Amino acid sequence: MAFQNLLFFFFFFFSIFLLQLQPSIGKPTVKAAYWFPASELPISDINSTLFTHLFCAFAALDSHSKQVTIPPSDQPAFAAFTTTVQKKNPFIQTLLSIGGGNSNSSIFIAMVSQPKTRKNFIDSSIRHARANGFFGLDLDWDWEYPKTTQEMANLGIFFNEWRAAVVSESRSSGRPQLLLTAAVYFSATRDSLSYPIQSIRRNLDWVNVMAYDFLAPNWSRDSTGAPAALYNPSSHISVSDGINVWIGAGLSARKIVVGLPFYGYAWKLVDPNQHGVGAPASGQSTEQGVASGGSISYRQIKEFIGKTGAAWEYDPTFVTEYCYSGSTWMGFDGARTVAAKVSFAKDKGLLGYFGWSVSADNDWELSQTASQTWNS
Numbered sequence: 001m002a003f004q005n006l007l008f009f010f011f012f013f014f015s016i017f018l019l020q021l022q023p024s025i026g027k028p029t030v031k032a033a034y035w036f037p038a039s040e041l042p043i044s045d046i047n048s049t050l051f052t053h054l055f056c057a058f059a060a061l062d063s064h065s066k067q068v069t070i071p072p073s074d075q076p077a078f079a080a081f082t083t084t085v086q087k088k089n090p091f092i093q094t095l096l097s098i099g100g101g102n103s104n105s106s107i108f109i110a111m112v113s114q115p116k117t118r119k120n121f122i123d124s125s126i127r128h129a130r131a132n133g134f135f136g137l138d139l140d141w142d143w144e145y146p147k148t149t150q151e152m153a154n155l156g157i158f159f160n161e162w163r164a165a166v167v168s169e170s171r172s173s174g175r176p177q178l179l180l181t182a183a184v185y186f187s188a189t190r191d192s193l194s195y196p197i198q199s200i201r202r203n204l205d206w207v208n209v210m211a212y213d214f215l216a217p218n219w220s221r222d223s224t225g226a227p228a229a230l231y232n233p234s235s236h237i238s239v240s241d242g243i244n245v246w247i248g249a250g251l252s253a254r255k256i257v258v259g260l261p262f263y264g265y266a267w268k269l270v271d272p273n274q275h276g277v278g279a280p281a282s283g284q285s286t287e288q289g290v291a292s293g294g295s296i297s298y299r300q301i302k303e304f305i306g307k308t309g310a311a312w313e314y315d316p317t318f319v320t321e322y323c324y325s326g327s328t329w330m331g332f333d334g335a336r337t338v339a340a341k342v343s344f345a346k347d348k349g350l351l352g353y354f355g356w357s358v359s360a361d362n363d364w365e366l367s368q369t370a371s372q373t374w375n376s
């Protein structure tokens with residue numbers, strides 16, 4: 001009896017000790033962000049203590065063989081990614097992200113349409129993950145938006161086969177199954193076409209919902225707006241609407257990870273005295289630091305505010321922040337917005353959040369706010 005008590009206490013205190021080391025053991029949580037080499041942020045600079053998962057982006061798809069490839073110039077960085085971020089956080093899990101915004105969607109559509117090319121993709125993806133020490137694989141296609149019922153059905157079949165291959169590899173290698181995730185549109189339906197929800201439920205660990213880029217100077221030239229509003233009283237294009245559609249379509253909240261843009265968009269105001277959300281604009285701002293398409297990192301937005309003394313407002317209706325100086329207007333997610341979105345995610349019972357991307361944050365401010373809000 002005494003011995004059993006001793007054992008009990010040993011395991012009891014050991015469990016508490018483990019929970020303190022890694023709170024996510026108690027309740028699985030995803031606090032994630034993407035990193036990519038062109039951002040020029042050294043991997044060793046990533047404060048990985050703020051995350052549970054990091055995505056290394058992007059591996060590509062060979063147009064001929066339909067195999068996953070890592071560009072030669074990225075190979076050393078990708079091979080070192082996991083061990084480097086584990087130095088500050090030994091519990092961190094890394095995923096190799098395949099695709100990206102500039103990838104060619106027709107190659108992907110062709111790949112998922114044939115059993116043989118699906119197998120080429122799947123086998124090579126698993127090989128790259130194991131060879132480079134990643135814990136999982138993430139499908140991140142600009143194609144995220146399939147255009148036909150057939151393409152959606154092929155995506156469902158592809159996920160079935162990807163999971164089956166991962167299960168089988170785990171059995172033969174004796175290692176834990178690789179995680180499988182995908183980046184998806186902000187809503188479960190687009191142009192009345194639905195994602196293969198049942199296949200996603202069965203086969204993916206979670207989806208990264210890209211709940212941003214709702215408004216940008218490229219597709220809203222004539223007025224400013226919240227690029228990633230949590231709420232939108234006059235349309236169904238918002239973070240909350242998208243998440244509700246995903247849950248309503250049958251995906252468990254525990255499989256949903258919501259995206260936080262660590263960047264905003266900059267417009268040129270028509271009249272500097274009209275500077276609210278929805279003020280008249282004439283396309284993107286030409287302010288320094290603004291990229292083609294009008295996007296600008298949170299870090300550069302803070303620089304702009306520091307330099308110009310721009311007014312900085314929080315709009316509780318849309319849940320967005322914006323700043324303006326002269327004829328420049330920027331809509332973005334600052335710390336208050338991030339805190340509100342992470343609270344929303346917790347209240348909805350979501351699995352977690354991800355940031356795009358680590359390099360756009362300002363001295364870890366948004367990453368820290370997100371992590372602290374989730375813990376509170």
Ligand SMILES: *[C@@H]1O[C@H](CO)[C@@H](O)[C@H](O)[C@H]1NC(C)=O
Pocket residue numbers: 047049050363364368
């Ligand atoms: C990393 O984040 C942790 C947790 O917020 C913080 O204590 C630490 O100072 C950060 N390190 C750096 C280098 O910013």
Ligand SMILES: *[C@@H]1O[C@H](CO)[C@@H](O)[C@H](O)[C@H]1NC(C)=O
Pocket residue numbers: 063104105106107
């Ligand atoms: C995408 O790939 C297809 C098939 O390989 C090719 O025909 C097409 O030109 C490519 N498109 C772009 C924009 O590169």
Ligand SMILES: *[C@@H]1O[C@H](CO)[C@@H](O)[C@H](O)[C@H]1NC(C)=O
Pocket residue numbers: 218292293
């Ligand atoms: C926005 O428009 C510019 C100019 O037409 C184009 O070069 C850029 O690729 C577009 N960006 C996005 C994100 O669509």
